[in-house]
Amino acid sequence: MRLPDLTPAELSDEQRALREQILGGPRGSGPQHFQLVHDDGSLTGPFGIMLHEPALGAPLQELGAALRYATGLTDRVRELAILAVAAATGSAFEAYAHERVGRAVGLTDDELAALADGSFSSADPQEVAAHDLCRHLLEDGQLAAGADVDVLTTRLGPRATTELVVLVGYYRTLAQLLDVFEVGAPTAGQ
Numbered sequence: 001m002r003l004p005d006l007t008p009a010e011l012s013d014e015q016r017a018l019r020e021q022i023l024g025g026p027r028g029s030g031p032q033h034f035q036l037v038h039d040d041g042s043l044t045g046p047f048g049i050m051l052h053e054p055a056l057g058a059p060l061q062e063l064g065a066a067l068r069y070a071t072g073l074t075d076r077v078r079e080l081a082i083l084a085v086a087a088a089t090g091s092a093f094e095a096y097a098h099e100r101v102g103r104a105v106g107l108t109d110d111e112l113a114a115l116a117d118g119s120f121s122s123a124d125p126q127e128v129a130a131h132d133l134c135r136h137l138l139e140d141g142q143l144a145a146g147a148d149v150d151v152l153t154t155r156l157g158p159r160a161t162t163e164l165v166v167l168v169g170y171y172r173t174l175a176q177l178l179d180v181f182e183v184g185a186p187t188a189g190q
Contacts, residue, residue, distance in 0.1 A: 002182045005042035006051050014054040022047050022061055026069045033100040035186065045093045046174045049181055063170055071163040075105035077130045081167050083107075083115040084131060088138040089175035096185035129155040130164055137168045 011019060022028060022043065027036060035044055042048055046064075050057025071078065079102040086094035099112050107115075114120040120131050133152045153161045178184070 001180060003049060003052055005038060005040065005048055008041045011051065012054075015051045018051055018054040018058050018061070019043065021058065022050070025061075025065050027065065031104065033104050034097040044186065045097060045183060046177055049177050049183065060170075060173070063166075064174075067163070067167050067170055071167075072159050073130075073163050073167075074126070076102075076107060076124075077127055077160075077164075078167070079105055079107060080111075080115055080120065080127060080131055081134050081164055082171055083112065084118075084120070084134040084138060085168055085171035085175065087116050087118060088135075089172060089179075091171075091175035091178055092185040093178050093183055094171060094175060125155060126160075130160070133161065133164050134168055137165065138172075 006015065008016070008019070023036070027047075036047065037043060043051060047061065050061055068078065073081070079098055082094065082098045083102060085091070086098060095116065102112055102115075103109075111120065111122075115131075118135070122128050122131070129152045132148075133156060136149065136152070156164070
């Protein structure tokens with residue numbers, strides 16, 4: 001089920017306000033590692049979907065902005081977590097977008113390949129713990145109490161654990177929206 005891309009001329013007042021919120025925030029004003037706006041002015045990826053239902057899209061994009069720009073996670077941990085979700089859900093758009101962001105924050109091509117195939121490792125114990133926590137959430141859907149989980153949550157601390165659990169849920173939601181509405185990675189020339 002493909003949703004039509006909404007150009008600025010087609011937007012209601014609520015949709016226009018959401019579009020301005022997305023583009024006027026840190027996503028639109030910061031470095032652009034992937035295209036946020038198509039040539040016709042419609043928004044790419046999950047942002048185009050959010051415009052169709054601004055009552056849900058506005059808080060959803062606010063949560064995404066908080067996860068991307070206001071957590072205590074390092075940029076590398078945040079991006080490796082997002083890419084772990086993209087790999088687990090098969091989300092082509094999120095893999096496309098966040099591989100670019102990941103490179104910008106220092107993830108190497110080898111690390112990106114390892115995230116895509118689930119074999120990521122790092123010399124940084126925080127990165128390993130974050131990836132393992134995400135892997136548990138993505139494989140099991142929950143964290144069952146046990147020695148491994150206790151070690152991970154202790155190593156990460158309550159704040160990072162909370163942020164990662166919310167991040168995994170948020171990006172799973174985006175992956176589902178992208179899948180249902182058949183939004184993949186842009187093709188060459190888009």
